[in-house]
Amino acid sequence: MAKCKSCVVLPFLIGLVASIVLGWWGFPKVLYSQKTQPIRFDHVVHVEDQAMACEDCHAFREDGSFTGLPTNANCVGCHEDVQGEDPEEARYVTEYVQQEKEVDWLAYQTQPDNVYFSHIAHKELECTSCHPDVAKMKTPPVYYENRLSGYSKDTMKMWQCEECHAKTGASNACFVCHK
């Protein structure tokens, strides 16, 4: 009878543990593909060495909309020609600026089209409340793309928006985000 108990309990526990391990460790590896930015953009060089502010590239337009990721038009002011010795900068200049081709930057937090997100309404928050602190990174973080949904792993879910709105007293009415 004791033998029978171990025949039941032990396999159950093994299955339970293996499933939990696979679910938390293996499943994300299967679910997300890993991508790197088309150009290894070095924020440290720009922020620390060139003393640039975040707003120099990620600014609000006059109409209050947010520029998001900069285009070549922002970059050519300095990078019309190669400035330094970083081979990635040289690649950017030759493959994008000189070819008049925009870089398909991977956006870590892009919301679906049915969500209206206004950066200027959230300007009192620190950028790093929602975004990774890339200003201290010489290499952009890996971009994890959900193979099923197609969105970034870091895309904020609705419950996260609602939680913050609830905590700060902001409205959670549908039309606040879904116009």
Add this chain to the structure above:
Amino acid sequence: MGIDRRSFISLVAGGVAGSLFTPVIWKSLDDVSIWTQNWPWIPRLQYGEEAKVPALCKLGADAYGIKVKTVAGRPVAAEGDADHPLSLGGICPLGAASVHMLYSPSRVKNPKLKDGSSFKDISWEEAEDLLAGKLKEAGAGVAMISGDETGSVTDVLAGLVGKAGSDKTFLMPGESAPAAAALAMIGGDGQVGYDIENASYVLLLGADALGSWGNVARNGKAFGASREKGVKFVYAGPAQNGTSAVCDSWVPCVPGTEAVLALGLAAVISAGGRDRASWPGYADFAKFVQSAYAPEKVSEITGVSVDVIKGLAQELVRTGRPLVLTAAGAGQGLGAFEMAAGMSLNLLLERVNTVGGVRILPWSPKVVESAPEKKALLTADLVGYLTSIADGATEAPALLMVHAANPAYAMPNLAKAQAAIDKAGFVVSFSPFMDETAAMADLIMPDCYAFERLDDAYSPYGSGQPNYTVAGAVIKPVYDTKPAGDVILSVAAKAGLELGFETFEDVVKAKAEALGADFDAMVEGAPWLGEEFPAQDLALWATPLKEMPVAAKDGKSLALAPVAQLKVGSAKIAIPPFNTNAIRFDEMLGKDMYVLMNGATAKNLGVKKDDAVKLSAAAGECKARVRIFEGVMNDTVVAPLGFGHTAWDDFSRGKGDNVYKLLAAEAEGETGLSRFATARVTVSKA
């Protein structure tokens, strides 16, 4: 310990239980729900800086400034340009749909050469070399057709034909040509315009001014402003339409007889009161109209009662600044004599070349030396030329080049126009779209779409003030297309027929300089406005006076009133995909279009609502369904232009029938121009 059945089940049960404490199930369900919304055909928003870029809309007969809204440099919508004098913030249905035509499935995406019954793709170099070779071979046997009255590309193309030694340069039918000829009949010289904003009474004789005629957006704005100023708008035409619906009054008038009404009004006005004996040509004119166009006779022809004729005449005389606009209901096909009837009425009212009246604008400056003057270009009658080729009376051109025009669809005597194009030795189309003419062409060298190239427009017909607009490209070419102006200049050079310009931009700059306009400012959205109106030495009808031909009523046939509706396209453009939803249930039944007639007419014909009918005229036949509409005069059938395409795309092909097939042109002996505004048709059950 071995794995038996019980152990295996326990292992699986443990695995399942464990999975409930992981994100596998919950996350997968969530992601799958998102995945189900990721259909490839769902459009994705493109985010970026929003801007409004000045552009030109030339999809209809008008040419006016609009603003194209862009996001991250990509056009997404169009709206009126409040700073443009021909828009004033308004936009026409074609302008509203213009951005979407960039991606129309009917776009020709690269040069194509006819290969049997289909086309094969060729490179631009091959296409240019081929055309240059054909130009050399054709010599003076070259001809051109343009549907762009206002742009300098027409000057360049006409210049090439002229340089080759040919005078076969033609514009598509419109109202500029009969208007210019009409002006010449009263001794004037210039481009005809209408100062509708400053008129205090506007009589629209057939002119669908608020729907499809002239500077539609500008007309609408002027009408809107008139409501506060107490300006009266009166529309005379065969059926209620968008214009008559909002005008102060509608005067039902048999189609094609609006000019007779004009002379009837002239007869009443000249018979009363004022001494005009000293006016040049007045005595003969007054005598003629009073004898040939007495109110009773005019009433019989037009269907307008004598009292209404006299009432309108009184209103015109008593109002301070009346303006009479004479036009065909469909915006084309009016004869010069008919146009001159309205012009003479304006002259009788002292409303020519004055504020709030008919304005005479200077002709567009000539910058391409070998091109004909605009005035001369308007005297060349395309309908007569193509008909003559089809009849074998004129030799077909060895090389025919077609720009911004679709003569294989939008011409009277349509079968003959198509036959003439078929007879041409080699046909080149510069159309950005696979229209009916491009489908017949031997070579297609697709022009860039309006927002992909530099373009210009000098004072489109109807402008009350000289104006010149230049618009740069809003976006780079979406497909492998090139601006026709540059292609023609390049081909001309290859053929040894240099026109004096290396690029089309040089041509536009030369025109701007000739006008004293600032090219750079215009590209930024500031159109040039002229202040000078050439002095005129006018007389009441300088050419021999004669009665206008009016189609006789025979008791069996109906008067055809073709109407243009910009929402379903124009002579240049088929139904824009964006506008298909604007076609109402009472305008199409399945793939059949409706024609309109009133209940009494339908009863006489023995047809009822939704009956399939055949409209037959001397020129051809059309199929349609019957819609009963009491806003149509007796013995009249209203038929929409813009349907019945055989090329283009699924949004327009095979929908309805082409009413141009019913229109037969007749030549005016004195001017050589063709008139085809209306026709007599018989209607029978199909």
